[in-house]
Amino acid sequence: MLIEKENNREQMNIVIAGHVDHGKSTIIGRLLADTNSLPEGKLKQVKKTCEINSKPFEYAFLLDALKDEQSQGITIDSARVFFKTKARDYIIIDAPGHIEFLKNMVTGASRAESALLVIDANEGVQENSRRHGYMIAMLGIKQIAVLVNKMDLIDYDSTKYQKIVDEYTKFLKNIDITPTTFIPVNGKNGDNVASLSKKMDWYSGKTVLDILDDFQKEKSLIDKPFRMPIQGVYKFTNYGDDRRIISGLIETGQIAIGDEIAFYPSGKRSTINSIEEFNTPKQKSAKAGKSIGFTLNEQIFITRGEVATKSSERKPKITSRILVNFFWMDKEPFVKNKEYHLKIGAVKVAVKLEKIKKIIDASNLDLNIKKEQIERHDVAQCILKLNRAIAFDLTDEIATMSRFVIIDNYEIRGGGIIRDALEDKQAWVRNYVMLRNFKWEKSMIQPGRRAEKYNQKSALILLTGKRDSDKKIVAKELETKLFEDGKIVYFLGIGNVLYGVDADIKTKKRNTNKNRQEHIRRLAEVAHILLDSGVILIVTAIDLTQDDLEIIKAIVSQEKIKTIWIGDNVTTDIVLDDQIYKDEKPKNAAEKIKKSLQEMGIIFKPW
Amino acid sequence: MDYIEQLENKSIYILREAYANFKNLGMLWSIGKDSTVLLWLARKAFFGHVPFPLVHIDTSFKIPEMIRYRDRLAMKWKLTMICGQNEEALEKKQTLPDGNVDHLTCCRLLKTVALENTVNGKFKRYRLNLKTGKYEVDRSTEPFTGVIVGVRSDEEGTRSKERYFSARSKQNDWDISNQPPEFWNQFKTDFAPGTHVRIHPLLDWTELNIWEYIKRENIPTVSLYYDQGDGTRYRSLGCAPCTSPIKSTAKNVDEIIEELRSGKLKNIAERDGRAQDKEDGGGLETLRKDGYM
Numbered sequence: 001m002l003i004e005k006e007n008n009r010e011q012m013n014i015v016i017a018g019h020v021d022h023g024k025s026t027i028i029g030r031l032l033a034d035t036n037s038l039p040e041g042k043l044k045q046v047k048k049t050c051e052i053n054s055k056p057f058e059y060a061f062l063l064d065a066l067k068d069e070q071s072q073g074i075t076i077d078s079a080r081v082f083f084k085t086k087a088r089d090y091i092i093i094d095a096p097g098h099i100e101f102l103k104n105m106v107t108g109a110s111r112a113e114s115a116l117l118v119i120d121a122n123e124g125v126q127e128n129s130r131r132h133g134y135m136i137a138m139l140g141i142k143q144i145a146v147l148v149n150k151m152d153l154i155d156y157d158s159t160k161y162q163k164i165v166d167e168y169t170k171f172l173k174n175i176d177i178t179p180t181t182f183i184p185v186n187g188k189n190g191d192n193v194a195s196l197s198k199k200m201d202w203y204s205g206k207t208v209l210d211i212l213d214d215f216q217k218e219k220s221l222i223d224k225p226f227r228m229p230i231q232g233v234y235k236f237t238n239y240g241d242d243r244r245i246i247s248g249l250i251e252t253g254q255i256a257i258g259d260e261i262a263f264y265p266s267g268k269r270s271t272i273n274s275i276e277e278f279n280t281p282k283q284k285s286a287k288a289g290k291s292i293g294f295t296l297n298e299q300i301f302i303t304r305g306e307v308a309t310k311s312s313e314r315k316p317k318i319t320s321r322i323l324v325n326f327f328w329m330d331k332e333p334f335v336k337n338k339e340y341h342l343k344i345g346a347v348k349v350a351v352k353l354e355k356i357k358k359i360i361d362a363s364n365l366d367l368n369i370k371k372e373q374i375e376r377h378d379v380a381q382c383i384l385k386l387n388r389a390i391a392f393d394l395t396d397e398i399a400t401m402s403r404f405v406i407i408d409n410y411e412i413r414g415g416g417i418i419r420d421a422l423e424d425k426q427a428w429v430r431n432y433v434m435l436r437n438f439k440w441e442k443s444m445i446q447p448g449r450r451a452e453k454y455n456q457k458s459a460l461i462l463l464t465g466k467r468d469s470d471k472k473i474v475a476k477e478l479e480t481k482l483f484e485d486g487k488i489v490y491f492l493g494i495g496n497v498l499y500g501v502d503a504d505i506k507t508k509k510r511n512t513n514k515n516r517q518e519h520i521r522r523l524a525e526v527a528h529i530l531l532d533s534g535v536i537l538i539v540t541a542i543d544l545t546q547d548d549l550e551i552i553k554a555i556v557s558q559e560k561i562k563t564i565w566i567g568d569n570v571t572t573d574i575v576l577d578d579q580i581y582k583d584e585k586p587k588n589a590a591e592k593i594k595k596s597l598q599e600m601g602i603i604f605k606p607w
Numbered sequence: 608m609d610y611i612e613q614l615e616n617k618s619i620y621i622l623r624e625a626y627a628n629f630k631n632l633g634m635l636w637s638i639g640k641d642s643t644v645l646l647w648l649a650r651k652a653f654f655g656h657v658p659f660p661l662v663h664i665d666t667s668f669k670i671p672e673m674i675r676y677r678d679r680l681a682m683k684w685k686l687t688m689i690c691g692q693n694e695e696a697l698e699k700k701q702t703l704p705d706g707n708v709d710h711l712t713c714c715r716l717l718k719t720v721a722l723e724n725t726v727n728g729k730f731k732r733y734r735l736n737l738k739t740g741k742y743e744v745d746r747s748t749e750p751f752t753g754v755i756v757g758v759r760s761d762e763e764g765t766r767s768k769e770r771y772f773s774a775r776s777k778q779n780d781w782d783i784s785n786q787p788p789e790f791w792n793q794f795k796t797d798f799a800p801g802t803h804v805r806i807h808p809l810l811d812w813t814e815l816n817i818w819e820y821i822k823r824e825n826i827p828t829v830s831l832y833y834d835q836g837d838g839t840r841y842r843s844l845g846c847a848p849c850t851s852p853i854k855s856t857a858k859n860v861d862e863i864i865e866e867l868r869s870g871k872l873k874n875i876a877e878r879d880g881r882a883q884d885k886e887d888g889g890g891l892e893t894l895r896k897d898g899y900m
Binding site: 009010011082091103104106107109110111139231232234236239241243245247248249276277278279289290291293304329341343345346400403404405407410411412415 | 608610612613615616617619620623624626627650651652653654655656658685761770786787788789790791792793795797798799811813824
């Protein structure tokens with residue numbers, strides 16, 4: 001019987017944040033002691049350490065389990081400790097208050113469902129009181145209680161307390177946060193922590209413990225539209241298992257067998273055949289919070305990074321330009337014209353800073369600083385440009401689907417939430433692609449099987465350059481070489497498309513920008529069909545620009561494209577994979593390209 | 608969804624992220640309850656299969672029953688089982704049972720050094736041949752770039768500082784005070800050449816959670832965890848000379864869960880029976896910084 005009851009106990013993660021030395025660790029020590037939640041060994045161990053160092057015992061020491069910390073006297077990381085009340089079990093995440101350790105504070109706070117923000121009554125609102133308030137809100141925590149600590153230092157004075165309450169409320173209001181409540185406390189003596197203090201009879205509110213027990217668990221995400229970022233598509237043929245299982249964690253919503261699933265950004269669709277789990281009875285449906293897998297009725301080609309949605313529900317946003325609220329934690333500032341990587345869900349994509357809209361600096365409270373770069377500990381609103389379109393939701397709609405981090409030099413350096421999806425230049429192309437994918441008649445042969453049969457992966461080799469360069473000569477040499485090697489290869493000059501596929505686009509207007517974009521789009525669609533059939537396609541076109549390439553990338557997946565400039569002077573802004581100089585003989589150039597195809601794994605290197 | 612289910616789903620998510628991001632991935636299996644739960648979670652994540660090798664560091668002093676149990680499950684579940692050990696230290700008898708070194712040095716040589724060199728491929732690796740049931744020298748010496756480990760944050764102070772994905776430098780160092788941030792569902796999956804990442808899917812689990820899950824899933828465990836009639840059982844498993852059983856009459860999973868909930872063990876640390884934790888003030892921390900699990 002006892003077991004049944006214990007199993008149903010609720011658990012909540014709370015973070016305790018605030019400026020350095022404002023008394024977070026003391027509050028935690030107090031919560032542990034007053035709820036009888038301390039393992040005895042711990043108390044003994046800490047008391048002994050104090051004895052050895054001839055220091056008086058403090059509740060704060062309970063947390064400083066690490067030698068490093070004790071010598072520095074500050075919490076360096078988000079330690080996790082546990083305590084129980086009648087209502088539920090708590091895991092406390094102690095977030096370091098020192099500015100140097102903001103990344104640890106963020107790590108801890110991101111795992112919490114509610115927060116206690118500690119402010120020293122004597123020192124009042126400090127830099128990190130503000131910064132932590134902002135960060136906690138941005139990380140998505142909505143239940144925040146502010147503890148005005150060390151009330152003994154201001155003689156439990158209600159007027160002084162009210163002043164701090166007013167000042168902090170005003171700051172939080174500026175950044176759209178309303179704290180759940182304020183509580184005057186004295187951690188050292190436990191005033192208003194577990195029991196109401198006689199020293200502050202003017203305070204009519206609740207104790208810290210009661211406020212914590214009043215906090216609600218986050219409401220279920222089942223009512224939102226179905227979202228599942230694809231972590232992987234597994235087929236364990238080696239283990240004799242032929243199921244092709246699309247796997248991930250359901251972020252929001254629910255699905256059932258028979259539902260039509262739309263994958264984004266590709267727009268591909270199919271219906272659910274089965275829901276897969278291990279060591280559980282067969283399920284007919286699954287909902288938010290579950291790590292599951294499912295199989296489809298039609299074998300569409302899906303990879304990690306797509307987001308599974310239900311086609312009967314609201315579509316996610318799809319674009320490569322986003323307006324974000326963003327925080328930066330690296331010593332090196334976040335600057336323009338540098339390529340970083342953005343990770344959201346199971347997607348990783350190259351990103352650049354396009355524009356800073358505003359920067360909020362907690363140290364001087366100025367909301368409108370003009371800066372050209374985002375420095376460490378800054379919080380900014382800015383526009384980011386991604387290398388390709390991704391699927392996501394806005395933070396006001398589905399918060400978890402709007403959260404991203406930024407990687408530089410192997411590490412997470414910053415993070416943020418997406419506030420708005422901005423239009424990019426390729427939006428019109430993508431709309432066609434999604435419709436085409438939706439209407440696409442699916443083959444029974446998967447790309448993998450084709451690649452195995454043909455002994456090659458499909459690829460698009462774009463040869464571009466000035467009008468009189470040797471593009472076509474190199475292309476034909478390459479085609480012949482690969483053909484003679486037994487590869488399935490095809491050469492397509494853009495001219496081959498212009499007068500047939502593009503016959504309806506008026507010749508005279510061909511050079512207008514809109515017409516050029518449509519030419520490129522159709523060329524890329526033709527390429528897409530040929531690549532889908534398993535071919536290595538060589539295309540030549542004059543003076544391709546980066547904008548042209550962006551259109552092609554919206555249609556043909558980026559890792560299948562290789563761009564090569566033929567000639568000495570690159571006259572457009574296109575980002576190249578390779579360049580062939582004028583003095584290179586076409587035969588040698590073809591040989592060089594073949595070698596790089598081997599390196600890319602498009603074709604095999606002979607033994 | 609109850610709490611254990613939440614823990615399970617998050618751990619599976621972490622395992623799948625590890626599998627997607629690390630080409631040379633391995634999972635440490637100490638045969639203990641935690642890493643066995645981890646192994647079970649891998650089977651959950653990959654629908655009954657474990658698509659990466661299990662790595663066991665054999666100090667040669669493990670309780671024999673642990674080794675029998677390891678090979679029995681490996682054969683049954685078709686695991687890619689890799690074993691490594693510090694053969695040089697064993698040959699030179701640089702061990703505590705041989706009386707030549709102290710606790711911490713013995714742990715360092717037989718576990719830390721053995722692990723480091725099995726992970727980087729410098730020591731011989733032995734792979735279980737699932738057809739013959741015998742171990743053979745493994746041809747692969749490629750370093751593991753991702754190593755999944757079953758540590759829990761409640762075990763001991765140092766472990767509460769761990770990240771889910773934690774970088775280790777070329778020297779195998781763990782720089783506790785300067786770890787990268789880790790928030791939301793994003794982890795450190797990028798790493799510089801020569802370094803590796805340790806992945807900790809069980810960080811949020813407690814000892815009680817582990818037993819509750821073993822019960823729910825009916826996961827096979829070593830009988831050493833249960834009282835066989837003499838009023839003692841092992842709570843934490845290690846090398847025979849340095850691990851002692853605790854006084855307990857818990858004979859099955861239910862009784863262990865009840866024992867943990869009742870608070871009978873409240874005043875005894877889980878690793879109380881493990882000698883290496885006691886050698887100096889921060890014995891385990893010193894070991895962990897050097898790469899101990």
